[in-house]
Amino acid sequence: MLFTELGIDSRLAKQLSHQGIVEPTEIQSLAIPTALAGHDLFAQSKTGSGKTLAFLLPAVQRVIKQRALSKRDPRVLIVTPTRELANQVYTQCRLLIASHTLSVVKILGGENFNDQVKALNKDPHFVIGTPGRIADHINQRSMQLQGLEMLVFDEADRMLDLGFKEQLDVINDAANHRLRQTLLFSATLDHAEVNATSRNLLKSPKTIMLSDAHEKH
Ligand code: ADP
Ligand code: MG
Numbered sequence: 170m171l172f173t174e175l176g177i178d179s180r181l182a183k184q185l186s187h188q189g190i191v192e193p194t195e196i197q198s199l200a201i202p203t204a205l206a207g208h209d210l211f212a213q214s215k216t217g218s219g220k221t222l223a224f225l226l227p228a229v230q231r232v233i234k235q236r237a238l239s240k241r242d243p244r245v246l247i248v249t250p251t252r253e254l255a256n257q258v259y260t261q262c263r264l265l266i267a268s269h270t271l272s273v274v275k276i277l278g279g280e281n282f283n284d285q286v287k288a289l290n291k292d293p294h295f296v297i298g299t300p301g302r303i304a305d306h307i308n309q310r311s312m313q314l315q316g317l318e319m320l321v322f323d324e325a326d327r328m329l330d331l332g333f334k335e336q337l338d339v340i341n342d343a344a345n346h347r348l349r350q351t352l353l354f355s356a357t358l359d360h361a362e363v364n365a366t367s368r369n370l371l372k373s374p375k376t377i378m379l380s381d382a383h384e385k386h
Contacts, residue, residue: 175201177226178234184265185222194219199377200352201226209371210352213359214379220354221261224321227352229265231319232294238348241316242292243274248300248320248340250327252277258323259297271295276312278302286311300328300336307343314344319352322370326357329366341370 172182172193185191193201196214203210204227214220228245237244247262249255259275266273274288276298282305289296289312296303296312306312314320320340322328328337351371355363358378367374 170198172197172201172226176205176230177201178230180268181226181230181233181265184267188264190222194223196220196377196379197223197226199379200224203375203377204228204350204352205230207350209350209374210377211355211367211371211374212352212377213355213357214377216356218379220323220356221258224323224352224354225258225261225265228295228319228321229262229271232271233266233269237316238318239316239345241313242294243296243314243317245295245319246303246314246317246321246340246344247295247297247323248303248328248337249297249323250299250331250333252279252299254324255297255299262295262297266295273297276302276306300333300340304336304339307339312343314340317344317349319350320344322351322353324356325353325366326355326360326363329360329362334362334366337366337370 173179196218200212200223232244247258249258255277262273272293273295274293276285276296278299278301353367
């Protein structure tokens with residue numbers, strides 16, 4: 170199976186092949202067509218199974234290929250539990266959009282707030298960050314999510330374990346509910362708080378659950 174057979178643009182697939190990534194993992198082969206079809210998605214598979222590309226490829230493809238549904242950026246917001254994970258997602262996003270005139274901004278806790286306000290004022294297409302600081306920008310009105318088309322909660326289990334429930338609610342409330350598609354990823358199967366939260370954040374989601382036994386490496 171190839172990424173192009175999942176509906177991924179050949180230019181994106183070529184970019185991946187430069188990184189030695191040619192065959193989708195199981196979670197990618199299931200999540201990518203579902204996300205490209207516009208469904209909300211609740212996906213669970215273990216750490217190291219390739220969840221980052223499972224949401225980044227549909228997100229990048231949406232921005233490259235589909236006309237914006239509104240004039241307001243950002244079109245995609247990706248929320249991750251830690252600075253380290255946000256950096257990893259940011260690096261992969263930069264690689265994928267390298268040959269396109271698209272912009273991505275990182276919004277991390279512990280960094281200069283006003284510099285982030287300036288970066289957000291340039292209307293980036295993608296924002297990737299940690300929940301506390303993103304919620305701060307929403308509360309300070311320095312981040313507007315009225316035009317948001319895709320909202321991704323990466324490692325939702327870890328965000329809830331770290332006590333970010335309130336921040337996730339702030340983000341959910343601020344993000345456009347009519348336009349947006351929401352993808353929620355978890356490394357833990359059957360995490361009670363994730364299950365409860367997913368009911369709040371997702372609209373008629375498709376669910377993908379991969380037990381360890383079915384995991385492909
Ligand atoms: P997860 O978020 O599920 O923990 P990651 O998205 O961080 O997993 O991916 C784990 C590693 O696997 C990363 O180094 C990534 O570059 C690599 N990887 C992801 N997808 C593929 C693939 N289709 N083929 C080969 N390596 C991949
Ligand atoms: Mg991950």
